[in-house]
Amino acid sequence: MNLTQLTLAQLQKIVALVKRRQKLSAEITRIEKCIQKLDGSGKVNRPLRKAGRSTKKSPIKDEILRALEAAGKKGLRIRDLASTVKRTPTHLSVWLATAGKKVKGLKRVGYGVYAYVPAGK
Numbered sequence: 300m301n302l303t304q305l306t307l308a309q310l311q312k313i314v315a316l317v318k319r320r321q322k323l324s325a326e327i328t329r330i331e332k333c334i335q336k337l338d339g340s341g342k343v344n345r346p347l348r349k350a351g352r353s354t355k356k357s358p359i360k361d362e363i364l365r366a367l368e369a370a371g372k373k374g375l376r377i378r379d380l381a382s383t384v385k386r387t388p389t390h391l392s393v394w395l396a397t398a399g400k401k402v403k404g405l406k407r408v409g410y411g412v413y414a415y416v417p418a419g420k
Contacts, residue, residue: 359386359394364402367415374406374414 305313362384367375377395381388395413399405408414 359384360398360402363391363394363399364405364415367405367413368417370414372408372414372416374408374412377411377413380413 363380366380366383375383377388377391381391384391395405395407399413402415404417405413405415
């Protein structure tokens, strides 16, 4: 945000939002004090935010391997694979270079071309 290019209307909107934020902050402080009085322990028990990454497993591995297996030994270009699994090519490139190298049967068959042949086939 470049402060020299703000219009008067934008500046007034910013001032109004800052005032609203201050009022809300004061209201939160007042509520926390009320909770402390009711709790008696002197601490406000706030819910903790979940730290780190989510534990939900992404199905990206299954999607990629299914698409590559369907493509056969010729494999798929990253761009084509990205459109198949509805991910960005950059995301797939990073996944293939990091997590993908641990998958047995996943091979790079050309520049930007990957194929998957499961061990039993």
